[in-house]
Amino acid sequence: MLRVYNTLTGSKDPFEPLVPGHVRMYVCGVTVYDYCHIGHARSALVFDVLRRYLEYSGCVVEFAKNFTDVDDKIIKRANEQGVSCEHITTTYINAYYEDMEKLGVRRATLEPRATEHIADIVVLVGRLLAKGMAYRVEGDVYFQVDRYPVYGRLSKRKVDDLQSGARVDVDERKRHPMDFALWKGSKPGEPSWESPWGSGRPGWHIECSAMAMRHLGETFDIHGGGMDLIFPHHENEIAQSCGATGKEFARYWVHNGFVQINQEKMSKSLGNFFTIRDIFQKSEWPDPVTGEMLRYFLLSTHYRSPLDFSDQSLKEAKNALNGFYDLFERLNESAPVHGAADQQMRDATARAREAFVAAMDDDLNTPNAVAALQKLRGETNKAIEVGLSGEMRRVVRQEFRVLGAVLNLLQLDSWQFKSRPVSASVTVNTEAVTTLSDEDIVGMLAARLAAKQSKNYQRADQLRAELASHGITIEDRPDGTSRWKR
Numbered sequence: 001m002l003r004v005y006n007t008l009t010g011s012k013d014p015f016e017p018l019v020p021g022h023v024r025m026y027v028c029g030v031t032v033y034d035y036c037h038i039g040h041a042r043s044a045l046v047f048d049v050l051r052r053y054l055e056y057s058g059c060v061v062e063f064a065k066n067f068t069d070v071d072d073k074i075i076k077r078a079n080e081q082g083v084s085c086e087h088i089t090t091t092y093i094n095a096y097y098e099d100m101e102k103l104g105v106r107r108a109t110l111e112p113r114a115t116e117h118i119a120d121i122v123v124l125v126g127r128l129l130a131k132g133m134a135y136r137v138e139g140d141v142y143f144q145v146d147r148y149p150v151y152g153r154l155s156k157r158k159v160d161d162l163q164s165g166a167r168v169d170v171d172e173r174k175r176h177p178m179d180f181a182l183w184k185g186s187k188p189g190e191p192s193w194e195s196p197w198g199s200g201r202p203g204w205h206i207e208c209s210a211m212a213m214r215h216l217g218e219t220f221d222i223h224g225g226g227m228d229l230i231f232p233h234h235e236n237e238i239a240q241s242c243g244a245t246g247k248e249f250a251r252y253w254v255h256n257g258f259v260q261i262n263q264e265k266m267s268k269s270l271g272n273f274f275t276i277r278d279i280f281q282k283s284e285w286p287d288p289v290t291g292e293m294l295r296y297f298l299l300s301t302h303y304r305s306p307l308d309f310s311d312q313s314l315k316e317a318k319n320a321l322n323g324f325y326d327l328f329e330r331l332n333e334s335a336p337v338h339g340a341a342d343q344q345m346r347d348a349t350a351r352a353r354e355a356f357v358a359a360m361d362d363d364l365n366t367p368n369a370v371a372a373l374q375k376l377r378g379e380t381n382k383a384i385e386v387g388l389s390g391e392m393r394r395v396v397r398q399e400f401r402v403l404g405a406v407l408n409l410l411q412l413d414s415w416q417f418k419s420r421p422v423s424a425s426v427t428v429n430t431e432a433v434t435t436l437s438d439e440d441i442v443g444m445l446a447a448r449l450a451a452k453q454s455k456n457y458q459r460a461d462q463l464r465a466e467l468a469s470h471g472i473t474i475e476d477r478p479d480g481t482s483r484w485k486r
Contacts, residue, residue, distance in 0.1 A: 139185025223250035
């Protein structure tokens with residue numbers, strides 16, 4: 001059974017969705033004013049894998065991840081460039097999709113934007129005012145923190161000890177320093193919408209509460225994001241959501257750790273700030289960094305632990321993946337009908353599956369899950385030396401595909417990996433790729449071997465010529481089997 005570390009309780013809790021077999025999950029997405037960095041990549045990947053594992057476990061996952069498309073940083077960037085806020089947000093939403101596709105991150109089932117939910121936000125702010133949990137100051141509306149007695153329960157802080165963590169300067173008109181804006185009165189040159197309190201725009205925190213409740217209900221299963229969002233963003237989400245509804249907002253709060261660069265905090269001022277695009281375009285590498293390499297590296301550290309990014313780490317990921325795909329080439333070689341190591345490999349694949357699931361059930365322990373795949377790789381290489389039948393080779397390769405799909409690793413054919421595609425996506429454009437799949441080649445080699453054994457050399461030569469037309473070369477061995485390569 002899956003257990004996840006719940007920031008709200010401070011412990012690993014058994015995961016039990018409100019509706020058995022149906023998971024509703026909300027993850028805070030990006031504020032679209034710039035390109036995504038490696039920290040965004042880690043967060044996106046963590047919740048992509050959580051979603052995939054829940055689906056692997058048999059659940060239907062309703063996954064919402066928002067875009068914050070109205071914010072002080074967006075307004076500032078638009079003013080700096082002399083363009084509209086919509087131009088900025090459209091540019092960087094498109095860039096986000098490009099980056100995530102390269103990383104192999106699936107789109108969420110729901111991707112709400114703040115500007116599309118102004119009516120929901122206005123209703124939610126009105127509920128808080130009506131309950132006496134918010135107050136108006138001229139055209140602004142603030143949440144009154146001391147009206148929510150358990151404020152700080154997520155971050156484990158006391159109100160009196162907290163310092164303001166808002167995105168804007170402290171407003172002296174607030175009743176308490178920790179009160180936060182639900183609605184901001186309009187200023188010249190800023191986007192605005194009409195409300196009962198005058199023209200304005202939503203505060204940062206209220207956006208996510210309104211979008212989550214609109215699409216997933218007032219109480220749902222999982223709320224996720226980076227550790228930097230625990231306070232004040234998620235703390236404020238809890239306060240305003242629970243304050244408005246009187247119900248628990250999200251039952252499990254899941255947060256991923258920070259990314260460091262060569263053991264230093266990532267910072268533009270230190271010159272060690274990397275966008276996802278920077279990494280994919282690293283010019284000093286002889287081969288391009290691929291999405292699968294980056295995924296393998298990110299998953300080799302537990303999602304809650306600090307992650308140290310370095311060139312050496314990427315090279316280690318590349319070498320590890322080379323080892324897997326070299327094995328898959330060996331599995332595609334011609335093999336005897338019966339293998340001396342077949343039963344040994346049946347047992348090994350069963351153990352690998354059990355170890356993989358146990359690791360993922362333990363708070364999404366992807367390093368141990370990857371280790372289970374690495375162990376299976378080693379056992380498979382040894383079994384090939386002993387003797388592994390063609391059927392068992394297909395079974396083993398399929399096991400790597402099925403378990404690897406949870407992490408979106410090891411899904412490519414060997415020739416695709418060797419060609420170094422930038423994207424981690426496993427979708428192949430069949431119009432652009434005309435060569436045979438690995439499975440087709442193995443089947444044709446088996447047919448060629450059977451033709452040779454029945455002394456139908458004309459048919460064997462035809463099959464060899466057909467393989468050659470697809471760029472496949474064959475090396476015949478003394479025992480009658482063959483090796484092939486593209």
